[in-house]
Amino acid sequence: xxxxxxxxxxxxxxxxxxxxxxxxxxxxxxxxxxxxxxxxxxxxxxxxxxxxxxxxxxxxxxxxxxxxxxxxxxxxxxxxxxxxxxxxxxxxxxxxxxxxxxxxxxxxxxxxxxxxxxxxxxxxxxxxxxxxxxxxxxxxxxxxxxxxxxxxxxxxxxxxxxxxxxxxxxxxxxxxxxxxxxxxxxxxxxxxxxxxxxxxxxxxxxxxxxxxxxxxxxxxxxxxxxxxxxxxxxxxxxxxxxxxxxxxxxxxxxxxxxxxxxxxxxxxxxxxxxxxxxxxxxxxxxxxxxxxxxxxxxxxxxxxxxxxxxxxxxxxxxxxxxxxxxxxxxxxxxxxxxxxxxxxxxxxxxxxxxxxxxxxxxxxxxxxxxxxxxxxxxxxxxxxxxxxxxxxxxxxxxxxxxxxxxxxxxxxxxxxxxxxxxx
Numbered sequence: 001x002x003x004x005x006x007x008x009x010x011x012x013x014x015x016x017x018x019x020x021x022x023x024x025x026x027x028x029x030x031x032x033x034x035x036x037x038x039x040x041x042x043x044x045x046x047x048x049x050x051x052x053x054x055x056x057x058x059x060x061x062x063x064x065x066x067x068x069x070x071x072x073x074x075x076x077x078x079x080x081x082x083x084x085x086x087x088x089x090x091x092x093x094x095x096x097x098x099x100x101x102x103x104x105x106x107x108x109x110x111x112x113x114x115x116x117x118x119x120x121x122x123x124x125x126x127x128x129x130x131x132x133x134x135x136x137x138x139x140x141x142x143x144x145x146x147x148x149x150x151x152x153x154x155x156x157x158x159x160x161x162x163x164x165x166x167x168x169x170x171x172x173x174x175x176x177x178x179x180x181x182x183x184x185x186x187x188x189x190x191x192x193x194x195x196x197x198x199x200x201x202x203x204x205x206x207x208x209x210x211x212x213x214x215x216x217x218x219x220x221x222x223x224x225x226x227x228x229x230x231x232x233x234x235x236x237x238x239x240x241x242x243x244x245x246x247x248x249x250x251x252x253x254x255x256x257x258x259x260x261x262x263x264x265x266x267x268x269x270x271x272x273x274x275x276x277x278x279x280x281x282x283x284x285x286x287x288x289x290x291x292x293x294x295x296x297x298x299x300x301x302x303x304x305x306x307x308x309x310x311x312x313x314x315x316x317x318x319x320x321x322x323x324x325x326x327x328x329x330x331x332x333x334x335x336x337x338x339x340x341x342x343x344x345x346x347x348x349x350x351x352x353x354x355x356x357x358x359x360x361x362x363x364x365x366x367x368x369x370x371x372x373x374x375x376x377x378x379x380x381x382x383x384x385x386x387x388x389x390x391x392x393x394x395x396x397x398x399x400x401x402x403x404x405x406x407x408x409x410x411x412x413x414x415x416x417x418x419x420x421x422x423x
Contacts, residue, residue: 002252004160005227006195009135009249013118021159021256029059030134031112032147033121035103035360036064040081041141042122046149054089055151061093061112062086063103066360068096071367101332101358104128104216104300109332111242115230116249120147125300125382127218130227131211132234133248137225158224160195161186162257165202167266172416174310175210176302176380176400179217180271181263184281192222194258197251199229202265208237209306216301217382220278270415272378273398276386284403284415294377295320295408296389297401298329298356299363302380305335307401312344314405314416320352321411327369329356353408365389371396378407 003011003018011019013027034042039062054060062082067075079096086094093112100106104125107113115133119126122144129136139153147153163182183190196218203211211228218226228234230248238246269283297303297311308330320326328348330336336358339345345355362369363381371377371390376397379389384396397413406414 001256002254004195004255004257005133005197005229005249005251006135006160006225007157008251009116009118010155010157012116012247019157021157023157024154025157026152026154027118029120029147029151029153030117031059031061031119032144033061033063033103033107033119033123033126034082034144035066035123036068036075036078036082037066038122038141038144040078042145042148043081043085045142045145049145049149051149054091054148057090058092059151060091060148061103061107062091063095063106064097064100065102065358066364067366068100068359069357099333101335102300102303102360105304105331105335108132108212109241109334111244114238114242114244114246115234116247120144120153124219125216127223127225128212128216128300130215130218130225131208132238133228133230135225135227138219156193158193158195159258160197160255161191162260163196163198164260164262165198165200165265166262167202167264168205169265169268172402173268173270174400174402175206175213177268177271178210178263178265179214180273180278180281180398181268183217183221183278184271184273185261186221188220188277188279189222191218193224196221196223196226198226203228204231204233205265207306208233209304212304213301217278220382270400270403272403272413273384275384275395275397278382278384278398287413290376290397290413291411292324292378292397292407292413293375294369294371295324295326295404296329296362296369296377296379296381297327297404298331299360299381300331301382302401303329303331303335303358305338307380308335308339308344309342311401311405312347314402315351315353315409316347318351318409320408324408324411325369326351326353326408327356327362328353329361329368330358332358362389378404378413380404
């Protein structure tokens with residue numbers, strides 16, 4: 001019986017000729033990730049272990065991104081804990097104020113994630129790196145601690161679902177719309193502990209930023225990981241950003257899948273996830289007049305350069321609607337600088353938006369955009385659970401940068417065509 005792409009990567013990491021769905025394995029890790037919320041817990045757990053040091057100072061990444069720059073004393077204490085740990089163990093990949101970014105945009109940019117890697121991170125959206133053909137998945141802080149100490153982790157080998165993408169996306173439709181469409185189709189538990197494997201000729205038309213967005217939200221369908229084939233675009237990205245060797249794995253023709261779906265990208269429309277689950281999706285033509293209070297464009301899902309370019313294209317020469325707060329957050333310092341050099345930040349500011357330093361802040365209800373009772377936000381983030389961005393009676397509508405920017409101009413959920421027709 002053949003293996004899926006994910007199963008081949010795990011078999012190699014476990015030193016086995018083959019693995020099967022449901023099999024328990026111990027795999028060697030290429031990278032262990034933590035942030036300013038999850039790493040302190042892992043560090044305190046490591047203190048209980050009978051180990052001296054970490055397994056490899058170059059294979060641990062600690063990114064201060066959730067409450068950084070520190071929003072209060074508690075967040076400052078957390079960062080101090082991680083900073084001292086990184087110093088003590090000479091962690092090579094420690095990223096703090098001035099060189100930090102949102103972890104899942106930063107690590108590929110820094111060349112720390114490549115095809116064939118096995119990566120765990122104490123953050124659920126660690127599945128992002130599947131865009132490069134890596135097996136990456138979120139774990140708890142205790143597993144992170146064990147990974148930092150031993151360089152190994154236990155896994156149950158996941159079964160898989162295949163998503164065959166054909167056609168090409170229309171204007172103003174992006175990777176965010178693809179993954180929201182899929183989650184709306186299969187539900188938030190539709191891929192529970194399964195590998196979401198994307199294939200098909202339609203992938204070639206997707207940018208790397210589109211792929212990062214799709215893989216990032218695999219967890220919102222319950223997926224263990226999301227993964228893309230390693231094509232020319234992925235190889236070029238890795239060669240540009242990394243000096244590390246990568247390994248390309250391909251699924252066997254007789255690989256077994258629990259289900260297979262074919263999605264014609266040309267038929268997709270701008271898609272919005274309504275409160276309070278990512279599966280509660282509607283296409284823009286199904287949306288009635290919904291007025292909003294805030295727009296957030298950023299996060300590990302949609303804070304990359306393509307996302308900012310799209311938002312700027314919509315906002316150029318226009319004004320944010322009176323009473324709407326529009327917050328733009330470039331995902332890394334490099335993206336921030338590139339956006340500045342391209343004039344994107346000027347477009348945002350002239351439109352009436354604010355531009356923040358890279359941070360996860362508002363996505364998890366941390367800071368930089370907390371919602372009050374009864375407020376509504378259109379956000380390019382990845383979760384819209386009750387109370388996710390603030391008050392339990394606030395509402396979050398997940399959307400693409402194009403829809404978010406257009407909604408900021410009209411003051412209600414809109415697509416760019418709708419916004420243009422009103423101007």
